[in-house]
Amino acid sequence: MERLDTTTRRKYEIKARVFRALGHPTRLFIVEQLAGGERCVCEFNAAIDADFSTISKHLSVLKNAGLVEDEKRGSNVFYRLRIPADGRLFSCMDEAAGALAAAFGATHE
Amino acid sequence: MERLDTTTRRKYEIKARVFRALGHPTRLFIVEQLAGGERCVCEFNAAIDADFSTISKHLSVLKNAGLVEDEKRGSNVFYRLRIPADGRLFSCMDEAAGALAAAFGATHE
């Protein structure tokens, strides 16, 4: 088997950050909304029952992972996905997570 | 925009657990190895420079997320992916993570 050396590990660390960014229900929701197009922070504030600062920090995590980018227009800030817009990626991830979730539910609940 | 209510959140929580399980370099490495077929824990012990117990716990995280299953044969334990074996899922995730990693690398390092 291949060995997990320092170089290989560094490569995985970047990918891992992406997955970790997706590893929170609120952020998963945000990403799914963004898959439908650009959104204003204020929309998330209205849709998510949490403090504004909490939501802002979730967006920041997604940004640091390279998943989203933001743009200020007027007094609002808009976020959008930073990945190819063909939707394939996320439908795939969603399908994957769904399948795994089903598998999980079948044995552990 | 859709609202993130309790029911929706529960759905996302299960998916999030899957992503979080993938959100660690060592576990990402393990999963990628398993994509090539079943592996014995002892192989991971040889390939990864960490305590046996640490590796065992990483495998446990993957199992709790529903990503892998284990089988004891003789004195060894073998792990395998618990997802459709067509490899599409992981090649897709890998591609996604790779693209995102590239995007990330370009701006944040």
Added chain:
DNA sequence: TGGCACTTTGGTTAAATTGCCAAATAGGGG
């Protein structure tokens, strides 16, 4: 310019994660 509305940042606290060591458990072979 003064004051809102929108968003982020800083501080704090609680909870979850990670990794090592030591100890327990389980199978196989003498």
Added chain:
DNA sequence: CCCCTATTTGGCAATTTAACCAAAGTGCCA
């Protein structure tokens, strides 16, 4: 049956993450 190997579990300390509140920007508009 005892020991040895393979793996998991329990206990801890260090680090990271998540959530809230309060406070600090930033741009609009009266």
